[in-house]
Amino acid sequence: MTIGLLKETSPETRVSLLPEHITQLKKWNVEVLVERSAGESAFASDEAYQAAGAQVVSREDVLQRSTLVSCIHAPIDSDMLICKAQVVFGLFQPLYFASRIKQWAEKGFTVFSIDMLPRTTRAQSMDVLSSQGNITGYKAVLLAANLYPKYFPMFMTAAGTVAPAKLLILGAGVAGLQAIATAKRLGAVVEVFDTRPAVKEEVMSLGAKFVEVEGAADAANAGGYAVEQSEEFMQRQKAKIAESVVKADVVITTAQIPGKKAPVLITEEMIGGMKSGSVIIDVAAATGGNTSLTVNNETVVYNGVSIVGNSALPAAMPSDASKLFGKNIINFLQLIIDKEGNLNLNFEDDLVKGTCVANAGAVTNERIKALIG
Ligand code: NAD
Numbered sequence: 587m588t589i590g591l592l593k594e595t596s597p598e599t600r601v602s603l604l605p606e607h608i609t610q611l612k613k614w615n616v617e618v619l620v621e622r623s624a625g626e627s628a629f630a631s632d633e634a635y636q637a638a639g640a641q642v643v644s645r646e647d648v649l650q651r652s653t654l655v656s657c658i659h660a661p662i663d664s665d666m667l668i669c670k671a672q673v674v675f676g677l678f679q680p681l682y683f684a685s686r687i688k689q690w691a692e693k694g695f696t697v698f699s700i701d702m703l704p705r706t707t708r709a710q711s712m713d714v715l716s717s718q719g720n721i722t723g724y725k726a727v728l729l730a731a732n733l734y735p736k737y738f739p740m741f742m743t744a745a746g747t748v749a750p751a752k753l754l755i756l757g758a759g760v761a762g763l764q765a766i767a768t769a770k771r772l773g774a775v776v777e778v779f780d781t782r783p784a785v786k787e788e789v790m791s792l793g794a795k796f797v798e799v800e801g802a803a804d805a806a807n808a809g810g811y812a813v814e815q816s817e818e819f820m821q822r823q824k825a826k827i828a829e830s831v832v833k834a835d836v837v838i839t840t841a842q843i844p845g846k847k848a849p850v851l852i853t854e855e856m857i858g859g860m861k862s863g864s865v866i867i868d869v870a871a872a873t874g875g876n877t878s879l880t881v882n883n884e885t886v887v888y889n890g891v892s893i894v895g896n897s898a899l900p901a902a903m904p905s906d907a908s909k910l911f912g913k914n915i916i917n918f919l920q921l922i923i924d925k926e927g928n929l930n931l932n933f934e935d936d937l938v939k940g941t942c943v944a945n946a947g948a949v950t951n952e953r954i955k956a957l958i959g
Contacts, residue, residue, distance in 0.1 A: 587929045588617040589919075590652025590671065591624050591635075592645065594659055599627035599904035600911060602656045602676065607912040608638035611919075615927030617641075621648045628904040653929055656915065660686060666693065672929065673922075675915070677701050677714060680943045681845035682873070684957040691944035696931065700918060702951065704940040705811075712918040712937070716760045717910035718900040723764030723840070725899040726867045727753075730836045731772055733865045733892055739773025750775050754834035755794070756827065756851050756876055757841035758785040759812075761869055765838045766792045777830050779823070779851075780841075781805070781812050797830060799823045812843050824851065831856045837866040839876035845953060852877040854888070862890025871895030 589611055591603050601624050603611075608618050618640040622632060632642045649655065649665055654673040660683070661669065678699040680687045690697050700714050710716070730753075731738050740750040751774045755762050758780040766789060769776050776794035780786075781802040789796040799822055805813045815823070831837060831852055842848050848870035857866070857879060868875045871882040879886050880895040887893075900907040921938050924930040933939045943951045949958065 587653040587923065587927060588619060588651060590619040590648035590655045591621060591640070592648055592655060592657040592661060592665075593621040593624040593626075594657065596627075597898065597901060598659060599901045600658055600908045601625045601628045601630065601904075602658050602908070602915055603912045604628065604630050604908050605634040605638035605640075606909070607916050608635060608640045610916050612639035614923055614925075616923060619643050619648050619652055621645045625908070628908040630908070658911070666690065666695075669695070672696055673698065675700070678943070680951065680954050681957065684949075684954045687943050687951075687954055688949055688958050691947060691949045694947055695944060696942065696946075697944040698918075698922075698941050699943050700915065700941060702941050702943060703918070704936055706936070709937055712914045714911055714914045717914055718907060719760030720764045721900040721903050721907050721910075722869050722897075723761035723766075723838075724768050725902050726761070726838045726840075726869050726896075727765050727768040727772065729894065729896070729899070729902075730838060730865045730867050733894070734836055735863045736835065737773075738769070751835045752833055753777070754827075754830050754837045755779075756837070756839045757870070758782075758789050758796075759840060759842070761840040762838070763788060763792065765840065766794045769836075769838075770794065774836070777834070779827060779830070781815060781819075781823075797826060799826050812841070814843055814846060815849070820849065824853070827851055828853075828856050828859075832859045835861065835864050837864070839866065839868045839870055841876050842870050842873055847874040848876055850874075850876060850878050854878050857891050857893065858889050860889070860891045864891045866891065866893045868893060868895050869897050869899060872897035 620635045620640040620642050649669040652671045655671040657676040660678050673696045675698045680699045703709050737748050738751045741748040753769045753774040753776045755765050755778045758778050770793045778789045778794050779797050786796045803813050803815050868880040870876045871880050879893050882895045885894045
């Protein structure tokens with residue numbers, strides 16, 4: 587089989603496979619076509635891809651000569667019109683863009699969306715949401731530290747004492763936990779909210795305070811993910827969050843519910859009560875944001891508080907982000923490539939089945955089917 591690697595369009599800087607991953611594919615007898623300058627923004631040259639055994643070709647060639655096309659974001663409609671690949675593989679957010687998956691299914695593509703990977707122990711090495719979420723949490727804190735006009739750590743100096751920054755983190759998933767660890771390393775005092783009581787121990791073991799709000803909906807059957815909460819719970823949670831927001835110097839918001847709009851946890855009124863110079867980094871911006879003032883890909887300044895809407899933080903570290911993303915992909919591809927280097931789709935495998943969203947002319951995922959009616 588032939589795997590084709592597409593160049594992402596700006597502002598994305600990552601690429602789904604680096605030359606080191608091509609070396610692995612070549613060991614499996616897979617031919618690789620790479621779109622010209624695909625790795626440019628991730629510091630991987632065409633020469634490095636060629637040295638790893640790939641052919642560097644045009645975008646049209648990648649789309650027309652590959653068995654499987656690998657990318658991060660969805661190719662545009664005109665790409666899909668000329669695409670002759672059997673399989674399209676990427677991170678397509680199918681629960682938000684369900685109609686696109688339907689269109690691709692009707693055109694006969696088999697579509698794998700790696701963000702639909704079941705989150706089981708066996709899947710951990712393939713989990714791009716975790717590898718990229720980790721970068722998001724790390725970068726969110728560094729970005730906040732850069733924007734915040736004061737120290738993060740406490741300092742006792744001959745010129746006086748500086749109090750440590752107070753950080754509030756909403757959502758302790760992969761990004762939130764890394765944000766806690768990074769903020770603690772920088773010396774901040776950290777307080778955390780999450781609706782999943784299971785994360786309390788992890789939060790505390792990182793040295794942060796976990797603020798519990800009683801009565802969250804049980805997420806036991808949601809595969810470790812959060813579920814939507816009742817209006818009554820959200821009101822009580824908001825009241826508790828308001829007490830913490832007013833004291834916080836920096837807020838990092840990461841709260842998300844897969845397939846749903848992000849919950850609004852911080853209101854305009856709460857932001858109005860924050861100290862001037864405070865910073866909010868909202869990494870849930872792309873799914874609506876956790877504050878009522880968040881604008882995706884923009885920084886809004888309200889009453890002296892900067893609210894940064896940025897869900898694309900992995901793109902700020904394209905080299906490491908692509909390295910980890912590509913390794914996740916290689917680990918998944920092992921499941922669908924046989925020893926002779928041929929495509930072998932075994933839908934008996936729960937990870938293959940769970941990640942595949944379209945096959946044989948139809949949408950195969952029940953949640954996406956429900957969304958498109
Ligand atoms: P996510 O990005 O979907 O959500 C971030 C966090 O927001 C979650 O912890 C969620 O509980 C929280 N949240 C949602 N609503 C909230 C609210 N109203 N207030 C406060 N917080 C709220 O989550 P994620 O980082 O992708 O992963 C979540 C969990 O999935 C992990 O912690 C883990 O349990 C599980 N997971 C499993 C595997 C695996 O086993 N392979 C891999 C990664 C993650």
